[in-house]
Amino acid sequence: MSRATFRAAIADAVSRAAEIDREEAAEQLVAPPRPEMGDFAFPCFLLSKKLKKVPPAIAAELAGKLSIGIFGVERVEATGPYVNFRLNKLQFAGAVLREAAVAGAEYGRSSEGAGKVVAIDYSSPNIAKPFHVGHLRSTIIGGALYRLFEKLGYGCVGINHLGDWGTQFGKQIVGVKHWGKPEDLSDLMALNQLYVKYHKEEETHPELANEAREWFRKQEAGDREALDLWRAIRDTSLDYFKRIYSRLGVQFDTYTGESFFNDKMEAVVDAAKARGLTSISDGALVIDLERVGIKTPALLKKADGATLYLTRDLAAAEYRHATYKFHKLLYVVGTGQSLHFQQLFEVLKLLGHEWAKDCAHVNFGLVKGMSTRKGEVIYLEELLNEARSRALKAMRETIEKRAEIDDEEAVAEAVGIGAIFFADLSKQRIKDYDFDWKRALSFEGDTGPYLMNAHARIAGIIRKCGVEIDPRADLAALVEPEAHLLVSLVSRYQDVLREAAKVHEPSILAQYLLELAHALHSGYNVLRVKDEEPKVAKARLLLLSVVKNVLASGLGILGIPALERM
RNA sequence: GCACCCGUAGCUCAAUUGGAUAGAGUGGUGGCCUUCGAAGCCAUAGGUUGCAGGUUCGAGCCCUGCCGGGUGCGCCA
Numbered sequence: 307m308s309r310a311t312f313r314a315a316i317a318d319a320v321s322r323a324a325e326i327d328r329e330e331a332a333e334q335l336v337a338p339p340r341p342e343m344g345d346f347a348f349p350c351f352l353l354s355k356k357l358k359k360v361p362p363a364i365a366a367e368l369a370g371k372l373s374i375g376i377f378g379v380e381r382v383e384a385t386g387p388y389v390n391f392r393l394n395k396l397q398f399a400g401a402v403l404r405e406a407a408v409a410g411a412e413y414g415r416s417s418e419g420a421g422k423v424v425a426i427d428y429s430s431p432n433i434a435k436p437f438h439v440g441h442l443r444s445t446i447i448g449g450a451l452y453r454l455f456e457k458l459g460y461g462c463v464g465i466n467h468l469g470d471w472g473t474q475f476g477k478q479i480v481g482v483k484h485w486g487k488p489e490d491l492s493d494l495m496a497l498n499q500l501y502v503k504y505h506k507e508e509e510t511h512p513e514l515a516n517e518a519r520e521w522f523r524k525q526e527a528g529d530r531e532a533l534d535l536w537r538a539i540r541d542t543s544l545d546y547f548k549r550i551y552s553r554l555g556v557q558f559d560t561y562t563g564e565s566f567f568n569d570k571m572e573a574v575v576d577a578a579k580a581r582g583l584t585s586i587s588d589g590a591l592v593i594d595l596e597r598v599g600i601k602t603p604a605l606l607k608k609a610d611g612a613t614l615y616l617t618r619d620l621a622a623a624e625y626r627h628a629t630y631k632f633h634k635l636l637y638v639v640g641t642g643q644s645l646h647f648q649q650l651f652e653v654l655k656l657l658g659h660e661w662a663k664d665c666a667h668v669n670f671g672l673v674k675g676m677s678t679r680k681g682e683v684i685y686l687e688e689l690l691n692e693a694r695s696r697a698l699k700a701m702r703e704t705i706e707k708r709a710e711i712d713d714e715e716a717v718a719e720a721v722g723i724g725a726i727f728f729a730d731l732s733k734q735r736i737k738d739y740d741f742d743w744k745r746a747l748s749f750e751g752d753t754g755p756y757l758m759n760a761h762a763r764i765a766g767i768i769r770k771c772g773v774e775i776d777p778r779a780d781l782a783a784l785v786e787p788e789a790h791l792l793v794s795l796v797s798r799y800q801d802v803l804r805e806a807a808k809v810h811e812p813s814i815l816a817q818y819l820l821e822l823a824h825a826l827h828s829g830y831n832v833l834r835v836k837d838e839e840p841k842v843a844k845a846r847l848l849l850l851s852v853v854k855n856v857l858a859s860g861l862g863i864l865g866i867p868a869l870e871r872m
Numbered sequence: 873g874c875a876c877c878c879g880u881a882g883c884u885c886a887a888u889u890g891g892a893u894a895g896a897g898u899g900g901u902g903g904c905c906u907u908c909g910a911a912g913c914c915a916u917a918g919g920u921u922g923c924a925g926g927u928u929c930g931a932g933c934c935c936u937g938c939c940g941g942g943u944g945c946g947c948c949a
Contacts, residue, residue: 339892340892347892349891349892351929354929355929360929385892386892387892387930469949472948473948473949588947589947590946592946601875601945602944602946604946605946605947608946608947610947612947614946614947614948614949615949618949641944643949644877645876645945646949648876671877671942671943672942674942701911703911704909704911706909721911732885733884733885734886736878738942745884745898748898749911750912751896751897751911752885752896752897753897759909759911759912760912762909763912764909765909767909770909809889813885817886820886820896820897827912828912828914830912831913834907835908837907837908872911
């Protein structure tokens with residue numbers, strides 16, 4: 307808020323001096339590339355066209371007109387084609403830090419999303435298969451977006467669209483029937499082994515495929531035994547997933563998976579037919595999408611009459627809209643399914659749903675190189691355990707720290723999670739992700755633990771400095787450029803959250819937190835608190851405590867624990 | 873073959889969405905722990921932003937064509 311106040315004051319002055327619209331002026335105000343240049347800059351390129359003068363001349367002229375009387379501004383200077391504004395440090399720090407100090411851990415929260423619902427479909431794994439590293443991105447990105455929108459005041463619905471229906475269950479049941487024991491039904495690893503065994507056997511005994519198809523057919527027809535088996539497998543999987551999610555700190559509001567929509571698809575098919583959208587092609591029921599620029603037609607039903615993925619997603623989208631009246635519906639799914647989502651959104655439009663424009667595919671790049679040398683996938687639990695043990699090893703290298711920590715295992719677990727989450731969330735979603743043990747589990751440099759360390763370090767200062775935090779402290783002592791940089795970064799937090807939400811990109815927040823932690827680490831030597839004069843100590847401590855709150859808030863959104871000690 | 877995505881320092885990534893001198897980490901080299909946490913800091917080296925055109929006051933970003941990598945392209949999800 308406070309940053310916006312200063313921005314508005316400058317925009318107002320600029321709009322009067324340059325005779326342009328106030329909003330236009332506010333929009334053009336940017337931050338200069340280097341802090342010495344000032345806090346805001348107004349580029350004069352656009353005016354150049356209108357006034358038929360070169361930008362530097364306009365900048366000089368404007369700077370002259372604006373030299374005095376803008377709220378919070380202590381210097382106006384033309385530098386080349388820009389007019390640079392430097393804020394009064396005391397006024398700026400006062401406004402920013404007081405607001406942040408009062409808000410405490412809630413700093414950054416806003417109510418701009420009040421009354422609006424964002425539904426987010428994420429993680430959505432297939433039942434009866436263990437969680438591996440490839441499932442992580444959707445889970446982590448979706449969880450981060452959930453908490454981000456929540457922070458901005460939106461009501462969020464986390465949807466886990468479980469892959470809990472389909473022909474793979476026929477195969478799973480054949481595996482259980484032929485080679486399994488009754489107790490395997492409640493053991494996910496055993497179930498998975500049976501599934502793998504099925505595929506191996508199928509290579510030499512192709513007739514098993516018919517058996518599997520028959521089981522799934524029975525399942526769809528409501529056969530008692532088939533459904534009982536399916537339910538047991540589903541329950542076992544769900545228990546397992548929930549254990550993983552609790553370890554990751556990820557939550558869902560609903561687990562309405564694919565099976566939930568079994569009885570809701572016929573209505574969509576009927577609606578499409580009624581609108582004359584469908585045709586028969588090679589026996590299958592399709593919707594031609596050539597007219598909207600998609601060459602691949604959408605398949606609603608197979609030649610044998612069975613429904614498909616798309617049919618189910620159409621029914622699900624309609625159900626979600628009816629149930630949640632969402633402002634936005636986000637699908638956090640890999641970019642490999644782009645065509646599917648283009649088709650889905652276009653068909654929703656053709657069905658007359660104007661809300662189709664509120665649906666978005668939050669796509670992300672592939673996770674490559676996640677299998678071991680033997681070609682097996684890396685299970686998530688292996689990764690988490692490895693991260694924990696490496697963190698423990700790193701902790702044990704410094705004895706002083708151990709003395710302060712009472713639950714080493716818990717800290718190591720948190721550090722491991724922090725490293726893994728941040729390795730994923732710090733890059734733009736769209737980029738392919740090369741999984742690499744060394745990089746994913748690194749604790750040095752631009753990593754999750756680096757941010758956690760910045761937070762724990764401030765916590766240590768607060769514990770040991772011998773000064774109390776005072777939100778009303780006199781801030782005149784905050785004269786160092788390092789302090790001003792931190793104030794400026796703190797003031798940007800809300801803007802960063804808004805931008806990250808707007809483009810569904812947690813990496814914007816992650817990059818910002820790195821900047822903040824860098825500024826802290828570089829500055830904290832000159833911003834000592836302990837044994838300084840009380841006035842100086844109090845001012846600096848207030849600044850540091852506010853930085854700590856921002857770190858805690860941002861890390862929380864990313865799903866990374868902010869520890870007091872590590 | 874067609875469609876979409878990605879090419880920025882040796883490696884992994886940024887760049888305020890078209891703006892000022894393209895920045896971080898890592899790896900290399902050299903420094904900094906008797907002072908609130910060294911999972912840290914400082915310094916130094918490293919670039920024809922894949923190539924070639926175009927658009928304009930201005931392009932890593934937009935347009936066209938190539939080159940390289942990835943993904944997808946009707947009866948799986």
